[in-house]
Amino acid sequence: MRRVPEPELMDDPEQARAYAEADFGEANDLFVRLFGELVGGGSLTGQVVDLGCGPADIPLRLARVYPDLRFVLVDGSEAMLAHAQAIWARAGLLERAQMLQASLPPRDPLPASPYDAVISNSLIHHLHAPDPLWVLLRSCGKPGAPVLVMDLRRPESRAEQEALVETYAGDAPSVLRRDFRNSLAAAFTLEEIRQQIENAGLAHLAVRAVSNRHLAVSGRL
Ligand SMILES: C[S@@+](CC[C@H](N)C(=O)[O-])C[C@H]1O[C@@H](n2cnc3c(N)ncnc32)[C@H](O)[C@@H]1O
Numbered sequence: 268m269r270r271v272p273e274p275e276l277m278d279d280p281e282q283a284r285a286y287a288e289a290d291f292g293e294a295n296d297l298f299v300r301l302f303g304e305l306v307g308g309g310s311l312t313g314q315v316v317d318l319g320c321g322p323a324d325i326p327l328r329l330a331r332v333y334p335d336l337r338f339v340l341v342d343g344s345e346a347m348l349a350h351a352q353a354i355w356a357r358a359g360l361l362e363r364a365q366m367l368q369a370s371l372p373p374r375d376p377l378p379a380s381p382y383d384a385v386i387s388n389s390l391i392h393h394l395h396a397p398d399p400l401w402v403l404l405r406s407c408g409k410p411g412a413p414v415l416v417m418d419l420r421r422p423e424s425r426a427e428q429e430a431l432v433e434t435y436a437g438d439a440p441s442v443l444r445r446d447f448r449n450s451l452a453a454a455f456t457l458e459e460i461r462q463q464i465e466n467a468g469l470a471h472l473a474v475r476a477v478s479n480r481h482l483a484v485s486g487r488l
Contacts, residue, residue: 268422270459271452275393276343276370277321283346285442287322287354297477298388298417299328305413305485306384311336313383316407318371318400319343319390323351323364326386330360337363339379343370372403381409385488387416392454401467408488416484419454420476428452431480457482 277283312335317326320340330336342348348366355361365378371390385408391397408414422428428451436447455463461474464484472486 268424268428268452270421270455271449272395273393273446273449273453275395277393277446278344278346280346282442282446283322283344283350285440286446287347287350289439289443291324294417294478294481295325295328295388297481298325298386298415299332301417301477301483301485302329302386302413302415303332305415311384313337314339314379315384315386316341316377316380316382318385318387318404319393320351320366321347321389322354323366324354325388326364327355327358327360329386330358330363336384337365339365339367339377339382341367341369341371341373341377343368372399377407380407382407382412383409384412385414387418389418389450391416391418391460392450397455397463398466401463401469405467405469405488410488412488414472414484414486414488417477417481418460418483419450419480420482421454421456422451422480435480451480455482460484 311333314337316339318341320342323340326338340351345368348368351366355364385404394400432448436444457474464472472484474484477483
């Protein structure tokens with residue numbers, strides 16, 4: 268299937284609200300599990316940056332598992348960051364997060380960088396030109412820092428795209444169904460992601476399918 272890019276920022280308030288209220292528990296748990304496999308057992312300390320954090324449910328789950336981690340949460344959408352702020356405040360964990368509204372890649376260095384870990388979920392497929400993001404990712408982490416990027420994988424056909432929409436968003440509000448359909452069409456293939464990380468000097472990171480609709484890039488800087 269040909270790639271059809273979608274808008275980068277999710278800054279429409281209705282779209283941000285629908286996304287923040289949706290249940291992404293299965294995918295977000297998968298992210299937390301993959302992160303755990305990447306870093307191994309034991310305690311973790313330091314600063315993690317989440318690029319394109321949205322409502323920041325994934326870092327919140329990580330914050331609960333790793334009580335010594337602090338988070339820099341970056342998104343270009345004011346509406347999404349307002350949800351992140353509210354969700355972290357409700358969890359009583361706001362003092363462990365610094366939220367930053369910035370378009371990625373940013374003009375200035377990110378605060379408190381370089382980071383001890385770099386994470387991102389479902390950002391790459393929004394980017395019209397993803398190469399600079401991989402360069403940012405390489406430069407904003409400390410040497411040896413774990414990196415985990417998860418995203419959707421573009422289906423091979425319209426039929427597969429529609430089947431995924433039906434299975435995972437069949438009962439969702441129409442704005443979410445539309446966004447999921449568009450996101451699948453905007454997503455990259457495993458081969459395209461491999462090319463992107465090679466261009467950025469990150470060819471040593473592993474790229475693999477981790478579900479019937481997700482891929483993950485993982486390893487250490
Ligand atoms: C599909 S959401 C994913 C949010 C979150 N990572 C999650 O897993 O729930 C993608 C997010 O990336 C943000 N985004 C997209 N392009 C961006 C850019 N160029 N700079 C900053 N944020 C961006 C959007 O505003 C949106 O909040």
